Amino acid sequence: MANQINPALMSQFASARTSRRRFIGGSAAAAAGLALGGSFLAACGSSSTPSPTSSSAAAPDDGKPASGSLRISNWPLYMADGFVAAFQKASGLTVDYKEDYNDNEEWFAKNKDPLSRKQDIGADLVVPTQFMALRLKGLGWLNEISDTRVPNKKNLRPDLLNDASDPGRKFTAPYMTGMVGLAYNKAATKRPITKIDDLWDPAFKGKVSLLSDMQDGLGMIMQSQGNSVSEPTMDGVQKAVDLVKEQKDKGQIRRFTGNDYADDLAAGNIVVAQAYSGDVVQLQADNPDLQFVIPESGGDWFIDTQVIPYTTQNQHAAEAWIDYVYDRANYAKLVAFTQYVPVLSDMTDELNKIDPKLGSNPLINVSDADKAKLHTWAALTDEQTQQFNTAYASVTGS
Incomplete structure (x- = not known):
């Protein structure tokens, strides 16, 4: 069970996971921009703010349930024990789950060329930090996430669902905050x-x-x-x-x-x-x-997101995964492991079922008053990123 995870492992997770995400999300991006100059900025696309219409609309929905296999690329130690197996049992899908997303800029450097040629990158769903997800969206390299296939999207916190960077979360599905x-x-x-x-x-x-x-x-x-x-x-x-x-x-x-x-x-x-x-x-x-x-x-x-590259081999399976994650009972298991702030609203009851300390912890189950004091950075242009x-x-x- 998620609430029986070794505290030492949890501490190791918090330290390693955060340092990778936060370092690469800021100063390292600047260093890359300074070192590579114009070629870096060109690879990142236009210096204009990414547009919600820049990415690819999903193919028409044939109405058939998801089948086959799903390839997921996620950060290390970002998944509760047994969660993938439970999804496979519930969905009938086979999941190839890899913990190979070690930092945002490294991932982008590795995958930008095949993505630019619309070649398969070996993943149907990826978990970048929001600034990287918005870069991918601006380049047109993400598929739209079907509302019909992800009805549990309604469970997202209103502040995330209505975020101006991606209204309605058509292309970026928050994972943890x-x-x-x-x-x-x-x-x-x-x-x-x-x-x-x-x-x-x-x-x-x-x-x-x-x-x-x-x-x-x-x-x-x-x-x-x-x-x-x-x-x-x-x-x-x-x-x-x-x-x-x-x-x-x-x-x-x-x-x-x-x-x-x-x-x-x-x-x-x-x-x-x-x-x-x-x-x-x-x-x-x-x-x-x-x-x-x-x-x-x-x-x-800070926000990490789930996205579907436009090179995906199984759009419906990726959407089935996001919908499963957005079920409150399922998502509570992830929160119990990661100790981060839920992206879903009204999580108190489900967190309490796992451990009452989760539901009562104001650093996990954040009050509305505290949420109102927290703000999200706008999607920066490449020029702004380098200058700032x-x-x-x-x-x-x-």
């Missing part, structure tokens, strides 16, 4: 942390860490300055960068991190850190003094 906010050691701070300005308290000099990922590092700072991540501008990014540089020069910031702030935070070397909610769930098991908070001015969501990441890298040194 997590919060980006502040973690602190209350035994060390000796007071609650509630806002971005708390990071700059002289009492915490040299004991603050920021995330090296541009979106996660700057997003909450931009919001504290009255700027939007859903409509980001270079001026807004630069204003946040300037503040970070000022605090770095003062010695306030100990270092910039992936999710490797965890040990320093637990040890007290860092007392306040920009952090991911999934990490803190794990850390609290050993140190109840560690707290996670969304700054008063707002934090960010370059500006932040000038301070972080990444």
